[in-house]
Amino acid sequence: MGGVDTVSNIIRFFVLLFLQVFIFRQISLGWGGAAYVFVFVGPLFVALLPLRTPKPLVVIFAFFFGLAIDLFYETLGVHAAAATFCGYVRQFVLAVLEPKDGYKVKASPDGKDLSPSWWLAYLAYLTLGYVVFYFSMEAFSPVYWKQISLKSLLTTPASLLACGILVAFFRPRV
Amino acid sequence: MEQILRIFYNNGSFFTFIGLQLLCLYLIVNFNSPQSAIAVETASIVTGSVKSGVGTVEGYLNLEEENEIQRREIADLRSRLPEAGYSTAVETDSIEDPTYTQRFIHLTANVVNRSPYSPNNTLVIDRGTSQGVAEGQGVIGSQGLIGIVDLATENFARVISILHRSAKISATLRNNAYGTLEWDGQDPRNMTMTDIADYLVVEKGDTVFTTGFSNVFPTGQVIGTVVSSETQAGTGRQNLKVALVNDPLHTNYALVVRDLFKEELAKLKPLN
Structure with missing residues (x-):
């Protein structure tokens, strides 16, 4: 699951899709008849794509992952848009978080040579981007900015926790 | 061309992103109510x-x-106002009295225009040749005189005010002394009466x-009162300063x- 090769990524695609659709979909906490806390692992799939993946391909893979989630969530396009955005901002997050001596050329961000704090920041940026874009697309109008902000604020830590646990769980097994 | 392709190549992720986002928007709008x-x-x-812009x-x-x-609408509406009309009602007063034959006929008129105040004042009344107004007819007010018709058109007439330097009345x-009234163009309240023999005693008031000699105004119409007299040395004449009973410049009814x-x-004009 933690590998950098194509097969590992394909397996990860389906495993994360399974987790999202059949396990994390059950989680929707909230009050007053509205749910505010969700868990998304879409950012994790984007985060774990190999470093050397061409940038357009990252965007395309992210799109397909989001589309796959959408097929089960019956919200065609919403997760896809969020995942596509997440895939697009990954390059900028990587540039911002680049270590002083740079990334190892053939490395994947699989945690072998990167610190837990780096992982936390990396996942936090991607999750935030994913979540904000997701709720923006879900509301589809700036007039709901209060709900968008509240849902984003509550969902980001929950998703980050789930993604962090999964990374910590898989990281030793390269 | 190559540069354009290079731009696409270098920003591949951006254009992929934009394309996929548009696709997503299409999906969102079409498949989510x-x-x-x-x-x-x-x-x-x-x-x-x-559209409103x-x-x-x-x-x-x-x-x-x-x-x-x-503008056309305003012009049309204005032409319907009562003020835009011209009163064709002619009010002429005369007396049926077998003792007298009618000599003077009075025709009511309104002053519709005035020249700005100057030593030569004129005014316009809303009666003209179609009502019998002709050049040389006198115009009087309810008191005093106003002027003499100078020019008459079909519906209007121009009147030379008595306060005009060329007006001579x-x-x-009361003692039958007669003279000519003129205006010197200065004080519109007073006129000057000339050609009075200096031996006649004229009292103030x-x-x-x-x-009625000139058959312009009816005989015996009050014009004003004497304020003072001034003997003209060497001519045997005296000039009288006459205060007018009316204000010819501010009368609307004539x-x-x-x-x-x-x-x-x-036909019987006196011979010189």
Whole structure:
């Protein structure tokens, strides 16, 4: 699951899709008849794509992952848009978080040579981007900015926790 | 071309992102009812504001034409106002009395225009040749004199005010002394009566009348009262300062005097 090769990524695609659709979909906490806390692992799939993946391909893979989630969530396009955005901002997050001596050329961000704090920041940026874009697309109008902000604020830590646990769980097994 | 391709190549992720986002938006709007409703609403708001903006611009483009229409409408409405009409009612007063034959006919008139105040004042009345007004007829007020018709058109007549330096009116006193009233163009309250023999005693407050000699004004119409007299040395004459009973410059109601014997009297003009 933690590998950098194509097969590992394909397996990860389906495993994360399974987790999202059949396990994390059950989680929707909230009050007053509205749910505010969700868990998304879409950012994790984007985060774990190999470093050397061409940038357009990252965007395309992210799109397909989001589309796959959408097929089960019956919200065609919403997760896809969020995942596509997440895939697009990954390059900028990587540039911002680049270590002083740079990334190892053939490395994947699989945690072998990167610190837990780096992982936390990396996942936090991607999750935030994913979540904000997701709720923006879900509301589809700036007039709901209060709900968008509240849902984003509550969902980001929950998703980050789930993604962090999964990374910590898989990281030793390269 | 190569540069364009290079731009696409270097920003591949950006264009992929944009393309996929557009695809996502298409999917969102077409397969999710709440988002679709919002999109339709937003589109209608945008198109509505664009349409109203276009309407505003078109309104400005039509402004000249609209102004022309409004002006015509105003002109049409103004022509319907009572003030735009011309009263054709002619009020002529005369007396049926077998003892007397009618000599003077009075025709009511209103002053419709005035020259600005100057030493030569004129005014316009709303009676003209169609009502019998002719050049040379006198115009009087309810008190005193106003002027003499100078020019008559079909419906209006121009009147030379008695406060005009070329106006000369024959006037008389109670003692039958007569002279000419003139205005020096200075004080509109006073006129000067000339050609009074200096031996005649004129008291302050004596009344000045019209004579009827010139058949312009009816005989015995009060013009004013004597204020003072001034002997003209070496001429055997004295000038009288006469205070007018009326204010000819500020009278709106007038009577045009027509002398029915004018032509007959003209045949008997005194010889010099």
